[in-house]
Amino acid sequence: MTGSHTLGETEARVANRLSHMALDFEAMAVSSNLFRAASAVRNHFERNVLSESGLSWTAFVVLWVTWIWEPAETRDIAAEAGISKATLTGVLSTLEKLDLVVRTRSTEDGRLVLVTLTKKGHDLMENLFPAFNRQEVEVVSPVAPGKRSELADMLRAITEKIEG
Amino acid sequence: MTGSHTLGETEARVANRLSHMALDFEAMAVSSNLFRAASAVRNHFERNVLSESGLSWTAFVVLWVTWIWEPAETRDIAAEAGISKATLTGVLSTLEKLDLVVRTRSTEDGRLVLVTLTKKGHDLMENLFPAFNRQEVEVVSPVAPGKRSELADMLRAITEKIEG
DNA sequence: TTTATATTGTTCGTATCCAAACAATCTCGA
DNA sequence: TCGAGATTGTTTGGATACGAACAATATAAA
Numbered sequence: 150m151t152g153s154h155t156l157g158e159t160e161a162r163v164a165n166r167l168s169h170m171a172l173d174f175e176a177m178a179v180s181s182n183l184f185r186a187a188s189a190v191r192n193h194f195e196r197n198v199l200s201e202s203g204l205s206w207t208a209f210v211v212l213w214v215t216w217i218w219e220p221a222e223t224r225d226i227a228a229e230a231g232i233s234k235a236t237l238t239g240v241l242s243t244l245e246k247l248d249l250v251v252r253t254r255s256t257e258d259g260r261l262v263l264v265t266l267t268k269k270g271h272d273l274m275e276n277l278f279p280a281f282n283r284q285e286v287e288v289v290s291p292v293a294p295g296k297r298s299e300l301a302d303m304l305r306a307i308t309e310k311i312e313g
Numbered sequence: 314m315t316g317s318h319t320l321g322e323t324e325a326r327v328a329n330r331l332s333h334m335a336l337d338f339e340a341m342a343v344s345s346n347l348f349r350a351a352s353a354v355r356n357h358f359e360r361n362v363l364s365e366s367g368l369s370w371t372a373f374v375v376l377w378v379t380w381i382w383e384p385a386e387t388r389d390i391a392a393e394a395g396i397s398k399a400t401l402t403g404v405l406s407t408l409e410k411l412d413l414v415v416r417t418r419s420t421e422d423g424r425l426v427l428v429t430l431t432k433k434g435h436d437l438m439e440n441l442f443p444a445f446n447r448q449e450v451e452v453v454s455p456v457a458p459g460k461r462s463e464l465a466d467m468l469r470a471i472t473e474k475i476e477g
Numbered sequence: 478t479t480t481a482t483a484t485t486g487t488t489c490g491t492a493t494c495c496a497a498a499c500a501a502t503c504t505c506g507a
Numbered sequence: 508t509c510g511a512g513a514t515t516g517t518t519t520g521g522a523t524a525c526g527a528a529c530a531a532t533a534t535a536a537a
Contacts, residue, residue, distance in 0.1 A: 154382075154389075154393065159381070159393075162381055162382065163381055166380075166381055167442070170442070170443055170446075171443075172443075172446050173446055173449065173450045175453070175458070175461040175462055175465070176446065176449035176450040176452070176453045176461070177446060177449055178461070178462070178465035179449070179453045179456070179461050179464055179465045179468070180354060180449045180452065180453065181374075182465045182468035182469050182472065183347070183350060183351050183354060183468055184351050184354070184355065184370075184374075184395070185395045185468070185469075185472045186347055186351070186468040186469070186471045186472045187347050187348050187350075187351030187352070188351070188395050188396075188524095189395070189471070189472045189475040189476055190344055190347060190348065190471065190475065191348065192475075192524095192525085193475045195525085196526095205492065205493070206348075206493095207492090207493065207494090208492090208493090210345075210348075216330075217323070217326055217327055217330055218318075218326065222515095223515085223516070224514085224515070224516085225318075229318065229323075231348070231349045231352050231353065232352075232493085232494075232495090233494070233495055233496085234515075234516060234517085235494075235495060235496080235497095235516085235517075235518085235519095236493065236494050236495070237516090238516065238517055238518085239492080239493070239494085239517095240492090240493075240494095243492070243493090254516095258502075258503070258514095258515085259501070259502045259503080259515090260501070260502050260503065260514060260515035260516075261502095261514095261515070261516085262515085262516065278331070278334070279334055279335075279336075282334075282336050282337055282340065282341060285337065285340035285341055285343070285344045286337045286340040288340070288344060288471060288474065288475065289339070289340045289343045289344065289471065290474065291467075291470035291471060291473070291474045292343070292467045292470060292471065294339070296467065297339040297340070297342070297343050298339055298342070300343055300464070300467050301339070301342035301343045301346045303455075303456045303460065303464050304343070304346035304347055304349070304350040305346050305349075305350070306455035306456060307350045307353070307354065307452060307453065307455055307456065308346065308349050308350045308353045309455070310452065310454065310455045311353040311354065311356075311357045311452065312353055356494095356495080359495085360495095360496095369522065369523070370523095371522090371523065371524090372522090372523090386485095387485085387486070388484090388485070388486085396523085396524070396525090397524070397525055397526080398485075398486060398487085399486085399487075399488085399489095399524075399525060399526075399527095400523065400524050400525065401486090402486065402487055402488085403487095403522080403523070403524085404522085404523075404524095407522070407523090418486095422484095422485085422532075422533070423485090423531070423532050423533080424484060424485040424486075424531070424532050424533065425484095425485070425486085425532095426485085426486065
């Protein structure tokens with residue numbers, strides 16, 4: 150159960166308490182479940198797959214994006230990972246401390262910083278990512294295989310609506 | 314665009330770079346878009362509806378859960394909001410500082426803490442929640458109305474799979 | 478009655494997270 | 508060539524986020 154009260158109890162209570170308001174329960178259900186699911190997935194991965202390499206969810210995502218596009222510019226990594234550049238600076242500091250990435254100021258544009266994985270970073274991702282992906286499969290297994298693309302599309306549409 | 318590269322570019326790059334691995338792209342797409350959408354929704358609400366009352370997304374959720382069930386026990390609020398009790402302690406401190414809630418130690422069980430909204434808290438929610446819900450409607454508008462319940466159900470199934 | 482075990486909320490340490498401010502760099506138009 | 512405006516990454520301050528450890532309280536069994 151995702152909380153102490155069932156969904157039915159919650160909606161009944163909300164309907165009763167807020168009957169003087171015109172509310173859209175479907176929209177409410179989508180956004181609350183979106184947040185709950187994302188939080189549960191993140192915690193699950195941090196507790197299981199990621200815990201032995203000492204990576205947080207976001208550190209892993211940053212490492213993954215850099216792995217795919219290296220050498221990667223920090224402004225692009227932040228955009229791909231969906232975090233601010235301020236946050237990325239801190240997460241890269243953590244990854245550097247773990248000796249997983251290296252930051253280099255661009256020679257072509259002094260404003261830009263390029264990031265690459267170290268050998269240790271590459272070795273880690275070669276082993277960690279398949280395990281990560283197996284957990285991804287596990288986590289989405291309650292969703293019918295035919296519905297997973299549709300789910301991803303709906304989620305992407307929500308993000309695009311917000312970020313234009 | 315949700316990142317500097319389109320989805321197609323990313324998948325092509327991943328397929329090329331990781332062709333030696335057996336990967337499930339659908340599972341990958343679901344979990345990455347889940348996290349991106351939740352993050353985008355949260356940031357959108359914090360920047361818009363919630364910014365003038367100085368509330369974070371989580372502070373709002375805690376206030377809302379307490380509003381619905383008050384007097385509410387902290388262990389239930391944490392469970393409903395999907396955050397740890399350690400985090401709830403800090404968020405309640407923030408809400409108390411804003412004079413929106415009051416914490417009381419239970420007289421029946423000395424381990425428990427009960428939370429209620431202040432008058433200021435009630436007044437805030439009467440005005441803020443309808444505006445919040447209107448933004449929820451806006452944010453889910455890219456998803457066809459007939460599909461919203463289905464989307465909420467799939468997300469709920471993922472959370473329940475993880476949290477048992 | 479006593480002791481062991483469980484539950485609760487808080488504290489601590491550490492990481493993430495963002496907006497705002499800032500310094501450095503780049504670009505473009507006059 | 509120079510100055511205005513834009514872009515980049517970092518720093519700062521404050522909030523969230525969690526696991527582990529801890530103290531206080533409750534419960535159950537001997």
